[in-house]
Amino acid sequence: MMPLALRSALLIAGTLVALTSCEAVGVTGPGSETRAQMLSQRQLWESQGITSYRYGYRRACFCGDVNALEIDVANGAVAAARYADDGAPVTSIYQSTLPTIDDLFDIIEEALDSRADALRVTYHPTLGYPTEISVDYRFVVADDEFGYAISNLILLPQ
Numbered sequence: 001m002m003p004l005a006l007r008s009a010l011l012i013a014g015t016l017v018a019l020t021s022c023e024a025v026g027v028t029g030p031g032s033e034t035r036a037q038m039l040s041q042r043q044l045w046e047s048q049g050i051t052s053y054r055y056g057y058r059r060a061c062f063c064g065d066v067n068a069l070e071i072d073v074a075n076g077a078v079a080a081a082r083y084a085d086d087g088a089p090v091t092s093i094y095q096s097t098l099p100t101i102d103d104l105f106d107i108i109e110e111a112l113d114s115r116a117d118a119l120r121v122t123y124h125p126t127l128g129y130p131t132e133i134s135v136d137y138r139f140v141v142a143d144d145e146f147g148y149a150i151s152n153l154i155l156l157p158q
Helices: 004-024 032-047 101-113
Strands: 053-060 069-074 077-083 118-123 130-136 146-155
Touching (some): 032 101, 101 118, 101 130, 101 146
Antiparallel strands (some): 053 146, 069 077, 118 130, 130 146
């Protein structure tokens, strides 16, 4: 049997090799540049003062209903949601889980705070809201990735 001190030293050395190997091949999460971009785009969105709007929403994940939706937000809260293909309303339980644009920024921030292995976001060029979000929290975990596509945002009366 190997002495405890030797086992500990080998474990530490193996961990260091594994960690530095990951760094060498670029397996690192999004950094401060991604956070700065998110903060800048969030500030641009908030500066518009938009609280009532409709947008197209599509979620991509291994999580159930991924049909395209139209979401109405009134005074900063989801007020209605319907399926884009037939206009049928979603259930109130499902509607309660749907994000506003501010919630989408929170999702991006959560991915940054959690040091997700991969985060890709594109933003609307003039309004600043996210138009595509793709997150993979851990490369080594199957089916934890998800994404959102946001389109056709229109302003609604306040």
